Amino acid sequence: MxxxxxxxxxxxxxxxxxxxxxxxxxxxxxxxxxxxxxxxxxxxxxxxxxxxxxxxxxxxxxxxxxxxxxxxxxxxxxxxxxxxxxxxxxxxxxxxxxxxxxxxxxxxxxxxxxxxxRTAPARPVDLVVGDLVLDPARRSVRRGTTPIELTRREFSLLEYLMRKAGSTCSKAEILDHVWGANFDREPNVVEVYVGYLRRKIDQPFGTGSIRTVRGHGYLIGDDDPGRVESIDG
Missing domain, CATH: 3.40.50.2300 (Response regulator)
Structure with missing residues (x-):
């Protein structure tokens, strides 16, 4: 322990x-x-x-x-x-x-x-986007049958995006929910961590599930490579 x-x-x-x-x-x-x-x-x-x-x-x-x-x-x-x-x-x-x-x-x-x-709370339901599966209880992620190792912050960011799957999340919303309202670093930290996630959950699998919506933020959805606008931000 x-x-x-x-x-x-x-x-x-x-x-x-x-x-x-x-x-x-x-x-x-x-x-x-x-x-x-x-x-x-x-x-x-x-x-x-x-x-x-x-x-x-x-x-x-x-x-x-x-x-x-x-x-x-x-x-x-x-x-x-x-x-x-x-x-x-x-x-x-x-x-x-x-x-x-x-x-x-x-x-x-x-x-x-x-x-x-103490008895653990009821097990949260897995979050699924295409073949990407996030298990909130075990704090694990896999693409198909392949496990993916994430840091705590990367996991929190991915969990937030997956809970909002199909909806665009602004940088401000992501900062508030993943880093906290009192976080005082530059908003580009979101771009940095989105880049980290893409290199782990998308690039190795030839997919593009995290999309940049220019001027608005990010969304996650079923893989559609033609709609991916940025690989770094």
């Missing part, structure tokens, strides 16, 4: 990491909210252990953004705050459980195991 620990107190983060590794978990660390959010978006984890009081982005901001992105990885909040009100607040913004500092490793391990044992 892969666990992401987002904790700005480096000594505590290392101690938590060593304690979890001693119990068989694979652990990665982040020491601020921005880095933690990036790691959680780009890689697959079985659970995120998230401190509330973080630099750059707070734990609450990280949690809210992940949920807004459609990332439902279990999140265990760590905080020095006490009381039922604080605990309810953590659960209200999308966390799955709450653990107050100081805590014992025995309790931390028990809480993590309980989260990981």
């Amino acid at each position: 892969r666990i992401l620990v987002v904790e700005d107190e480096r000594r505590l983060a290392r101690a938590i990491g060593h304690g979890l590794e001693d119990h068989g978990f694979t652990v990665e660390l982040a020491h601020d909210g921005e880095t933690g959010l990036w790691k959680a978006r780009e890689q697959d984890y079985d659970c995120v252990v998230l401190d509330l009081m973080l630099p750059v982005l707070s734990g609450e901001q990280v949690c809210r953004q992940l949920r807004a992105d459609g990332c439902w990885v279990p999140i265990l909040i760590l905080t020095a705050r006490g009381g039922a009100e604080a605990e309810a607040g953590g659960l209200d913004f999308g966390a799955d459980d709450y653990l107050r500092k100081p805590f014992s490793y025995r309790v931390l391990i028990a809480r993590l195991n309980a989260l990981l044992r």
Whole structure:
């Protein structure tokens, strides 16, 4: 099981990491909210252990953004705050459980195991466009019988386009839904990632399912090479 620990107190983060590794978990660390959010978006984890009081982005901001992105990885909040009100607040913004500092490793391990044992939600329906199949539950993609490896961001972009199959999605809409409303990079990042996707899901198969609609955005549909207007943007 892969666990992401987002904790700005480096000594505590290392101690938590060593304690979890001693119990068989694979652990990665982040020491601020921005880095933690990036790691959680780009890689697959079985659970995120998230401190509330973080630099750059707070734990609450990280949690809210992940949920807004459609990332439902279990999140265990760590905080020095006490009381039922604080605990309810953590659960209200999308966390799955709450653990107050100081805590014992025995309790931390028990809480993590309980989260990981919880019944999974109903399995989402596969998204299908022609012979391109995206499985939201397994986070897998295949063209016919050939599996395709995508990064988390590439997967999120493809999932969004496939959910809107046949409709044109503007760059602004894609940025809001895939990168988040607070994303402050240039819109051309969408073109870059569309290019990445085309090189993985279309070019190796001689297809052109992602189309550029000049002046409007992108759409995905059944392969129609004659309608592909751009291979890079």
